[in-house]
Amino acid sequence: NAGVTQTPKFQVLKTGQSMTLQCAQDMNHEYMSWYRQDPGMGLRLIHYSVGAGITDQGEVPNGYNVSRSTTEDFPLRLLSAAPSQTSVYFCASRTGTGANYGYTFGSGTRLTVV
């Protein structure tokens, strides 16, 4: 049971480049989400999904796209990277049953846009 797996762990992009941050979970969780973490800002929700084929915007969605074709995978796409997207990105999935209700986070992707 690997939990939530994020790849890559580190990435450097040039302004204007595109890339996809991968997130996969093997716990059959319906709910998945993407956060970005910036110093002094905590974690802010970018996009989330409540199941395959269903996605919605969070607090800071601009510049990011998501899709959810399977329960397991929830990739985050940067269409044209900007220096303001330099951040640490976390993917999380949620179990919503009883006392086990909670969120499992991946180990993060540290992205630098130059």
Added chain:
Amino acid sequence: AQSVTQLDSQVPVFEEAPVELRCNYSSSVSVYLFWYVQYPNQGLQLLLKYLSGSTLVESINGFEAEFNKSQTSFHLRKPSVHISDTAEYFCAVTLSGGGSNYKLTFGKGTLLTVNP
């Protein structure tokens, strides 16, 4: 929508001293509350959570938090800290009931630094 305020961005303490990290939330309906810890250059780990029942919840490493509905608070406490407790701590809230589209909202974090 719910929100979380962590009242202190940094808390420096000496080893073996007690510590309290403050967290207040805002919501018009019932909530679930969480504390996460992030050690330097690592991901987030769940420290403890309140879902229902006893308002005092404990972690395996000596932290505890008390849910106070009247004061809308969920402060984190430890009676005696260690150097290894140095980390950033995040309080988070979501609506109770496990609705499919309920989101987890984080505070801005409190950096706990334990000095020898």
